[in-house]
Amino acid sequence: MNLARSPYIVEIDLTGVANVTGSKLELYLGSNIGTANPSYTFEKLIPASNNLKMYYNISPYIREFFNFTVWQNATGLAYNIATSTNFVVPYEVKRYKDESGTFTLLGTDTGNFMDGYNYYMDGYNATAVRVFLDEGEYFYNYDATISTSQGNGLWGSFDVDMSTGDTIKYTNLRTGATHVETASGDGVKSFARVYLSYAADGNKVEMFAGGSALKWTGTFKPECEPKYKPVIIDFVNRYGSWARIFFQKANKRSVNVKTNEYKFNPKELPYTSANNGQAKELNTNGTETITLNTGWVNDGYADYLEQLLLSERVTLLDYDVNPNYTPVKVKSKTLKKQTGLNDGMINYTLDFEFAFDILNNVI
16 A cells, blocks of 8 residues: 655666667556556656666656545444545556657556555655554543444544455453454455454454464553543544544633724714724634543554644544534644653543634525
């Protein structure tokens, strides 16, 4: 699985090939694969007679084909279901050599992209892991009085690039009971983070390639917050998959108003009334912000929050205020990575801004 927010370079190396003048690359995406109509066509001349290597970055063109919707609570109780194809963009690349306008096919490459990114230290054309969530420990709100038909009554899901025979194993943290899901086909599948009957206790989740080779482990633990109403943030993480964070503690909302001010002269002189004043405002509108607190978390949680700050798609669910998912922007642009050694108990505070004006001004 390749990640489209980082460059993905296709190299055409014609070193040792005689009489070439350039190269061509045809990129097929989605429904265009298998047809005679490439989504994009690129051509380059050779850099020099002694340099016959040409490079094409296809990532920016892949990104145009992603179409995200918010995480749906209907999938939070499902296991081993195919992820929406909007999350995954299949591609096919055909590489050609150019001999003075005559093109000869050199080879064809195929694969898939998700809208994630690699880190600089990952190096050139790094690929994602099989499970699109970092290994680690995660917390979710558990309240038996909240129905799982509500978005805030579920713990979220994660996506896995599965092959036939791969398994996902859930282990109850209290009883040790297990539940196993086996992939019956290839492709990116979605799994609930917690097996429904283990929700009160939490569970460990393991991914086994071929049913035996352990590839990934995550632990999901319940927390009951008796005082505050938790707020949920869903975001597209570094792997291009939806991830979920529960902000368990106090939240505060505020309104920021912006306006244009002008001064006008009275219609008549001398004016007989000062009721209308001289200074006026127009185009008054505002945005709403909300400050959220994670509650007490472990040392590694900063890396998870870093992915939130770097995400380009973020939604908020504050069910008691609005039962619908709301698009927001992360207003906080810095994050101090705390540790238990230096900071004691760790709580993170982040600011979010709702991604629309309070007054509807859409034309």
